[in-house]
Amino acid sequence: MKQYDVIIIGAGQAGSPLARKMGKAGKKTAIIEKRWIGGTCVNDGCTPTKTWVASARAAYLAGRCNNLGVHIDGYSIDMPQIKKRKDDIVMHSRSGNQKSLEEDPNIDVLFGEASFSGHKTLTVKLNDGGTEEILAEQIFINAGLQTVIPDIEGLSDIDYLTSTSILELETVPQHILVIGGNYIGLEFGQMFRRFGSQITLLERGPRIMSHEDEDVSHEVHNILEEEGIAIFTNTRATKFEKNAHGRILATLDIDGRTEVMEVTHVLVAAGREPQTEALKIDATGVETDEKGFVKVDNKLQTNVPGIYALGDITGGPAFTHISYNDFTIVWRNLLMGENLTTDDRPLPYCMFTDPQLGRVGITETEAKKQGINYKVAVLKMTGVARAVEVGETRGLMKAVVNADTKEILGVAILSEEGGEIMSVMQMAMQGGITYDRIRYCVFAHPTYSESLNNLFMKLE
Numbered sequence: 001m002k003q004y005d006v007i008i009i010g011a012g013q014a015g016s017p018l019a020r021k022m023g024k025a026g027k028k029t030a031i032i033e034k035r036w037i038g039g040t041c042v043n044d045g046c047t048p049t050k051t052w053v054a055s056a057r058a059a060y061l062a063g064r065c066n067n068l069g070v071h072i073d074g075y076s077i078d079m080p081q082i083k084k085r086k087d088d089i090v091m092h093s094r095s096g097n098q099k100s101l102e103e104d105p106n107i108d109v110l111f112g113e114a115s116f117s118g119h120k121t122l123t124v125k126l127n128d129g130g131t132e133e134i135l136a137e138q139i140f141i142n143a144g145l146q147t148v149i150p151d152i153e154g155l156s157d158i159d160y161l162t163s164t165s166i167l168e169l170e171t172v173p174q175h176i177l178v179i180g181g182n183y184i185g186l187e188f189g190q191m192f193r194r195f196g197s198q199i200t201l202l203e204r205g206p207r208i209m210s211h212e213d214e215d216v217s218h219e220v221h222n223i224l225e226e227e228g229i230a231i232f233t234n235t236r237a238t239k240f241e242k243n244a245h246g247r248i249l250a251t252l253d254i255d256g257r258t259e260v261m262e263v264t265h266v267l268v269a270a271g272r273e274p275q276t277e278a279l280k281i282d283a284t285g286v287e288t289d290e291k292g293f294v295k296v297d298n299k300l301q302t303n304v305p306g307i308y309a310l311g312d313i314t315g316g317p318a319f320t321h322i323s324y325n326d327f328t329i330v331w332r333n334l335l336m337g338e339n340l341t342t343d344d345r346p347l348p349y350c351m352f353t354d355p356q357l358g359r360v361g362i363t364e365t366e367a368k369k370q371g372i373n374y375k376v377a378v379l380k381m382t383g384v385a386r387a388v389e390v391g392e393t394r395g396l397m398k399a400v401v402n403a404d405t406k407e408i409l410g411v412a413i414l415s416e417e418g419g420e421i422m423s424v425m426q427m428a429m430q431g432g433i434t435y436d437r438i439r440y441c442v443f444a445h446p447t448y449s450e451s452l453n454n455l456f457m458k459l460e
């Protein structure tokens, strides 16, 4: 059995940078990856999807540039080229990541699936064949999530798509039924609508994006419908079958009413679940919750000293920047003697629909629930000079503030580059800048951020 100082399971957004830091610190390190270096974000998450969102936006702009007085004869979608551009960007990132790990003499990269065979021992079923037994005092689990496949009659008999397999398409599907009305369903739904697919989207809850405020989710709903996406809420697919023409017949329960719909493709976007089963984690005594997420304390250590878990597998918010922040906490605590925790870290995120939804802090619903004496400011993008000038007037800016202290508690920016505007607000929130100061802050004209003046003037 080969002994290491450190073993890392999963080369995702926390595992890869942690391996590099451990190797650099002279620790004999093994990193085990069953698929590709870089994990979900680089290979089948953020990077490829945002690359495709950019192509889809180009199509959208081409379709409406007449409004700006620019006439083009028409445009067409070259899906093989769109895919190749995405593949090139992914490969560039993946191979750069892999090279940086393989170049370090202290790091062994093992391609295979890891499972625990004992307290701090692992068996790696190598992708090339054979197995390897390894052990270490310090083990870091960064195994991430996988798509949840709902238990629906006939689903396993049709060739359904997931957020991973859809990225291999070289043709534009005629009609996609999307199951799930949150990040993955909405980003892919809008993107493929812009590539030319007919999109029908099902959400089992009463509205899409159920964790956002109702007015925000309503606005996104309207924007997507305006682009031609059919959205059914309170709806579930109950059965799938193939007809004689090879098309898919989906039986839907739409708010209690049954309807059969013919589609060509089904995209499952109903959530993601932890990849703990294959890890055989029971052998270690590490505790997981009822869904299989690894339980950790605020320094990301499990109940077994020396075994840590980072990123999505802990059940925290499933975002790349959170996984990366987990890495920075563990690395600085263990190698730089710091005493950092996950307590009170901000949670910004951005949904890359167009317009984007940039979000940080609490929603109005949460403020109400917490009994805070709050005030809300809302500014429609039609009232933002920059938005009018560039012709991007869909969406709104919303801020929730503490009425007593003037503290900014949360914002939702649904606008072009909403993620960037949200980040300006995040900096203010972290720096303790209250809304009354932003109201009279001098911003360059005419930028989107300048309209934060007007947003907070709504509170006068």
Ligand SMILES: Cc1cc2nc3c(=O)[nH]c(=O)nc-3n(C[C@H](O)[C@H](O)[C@H](O)COP(=O)(O)OP(=O)(O)OC[C@H]3O[C@@H](n4cnc5c(N)ncnc54)[C@H](O)[C@@H]3O)c2cc1C
Binding pocket: 009, 010, 011, 012, 013, 014, 015, 032, 033, 034, 035, 036, 038, 039, 040, 041, 042, 044, 045, 046, 049, 050, 112, 113, 114, 115, 142, 143, 144, 145, 163, 184, 275, 278, 279, 310, 311, 312, 313, 317, 318, 319, 320, 321, 323, 352
């Ligand atoms: C379609 C899509 C779009 C997304 N877009 C965004 C976005 O725009 N912004 C954002 O912040 N987040 C986005 N996310 C979420 C983001 O990708 C994840 O939060 C992030 O990748 C999590 O990183 P991680 O390090 O925790 O896990 P991962 O990146 O999933 O890495 C885990 C790695 O562990 C490996 N592994 C698992 N089990 C084993 C095992 N037993 N043995 C060996 N290896 C194993 C896996 O193969 C994987 O490579 C998106 C996700 C998806 C699916």
Ligand SMILES: NC(=O)c1ccc[n+]([C@@H]2O[C@H](COP(=O)([O-])OP(=O)(O)OC[C@H]3O[C@@H](n4cnc5c(N)ncnc54)[C@H](O)[C@@H]3O)[C@@H](O)[C@H]2O)c1
Binding pocket: 150, 179, 180, 181, 182, 183, 184, 185, 187, 202, 203, 204, 205, 208, 209, 210, 235, 236, 237, 269, 270, 271, 272, 317, 318, 319, 349, 350, 351, 352
């Ligand atoms: N821009 C981003 O940051 C980004 C983009 C994509 C994914 N992600 C991450 O990936 C994770 C997974 O995203 P997701 O959208 O797949 O999952 P999700 O859990 O966020 O949303 C799934 C949606 O599907 C619905 N649903 C579940 N089962 C259903 C069914 N049988 N029929 C109809 N609707 C059903 C749920 O009510 C929910 O609205 C997210 O938590 C997010 O953190 C982030």
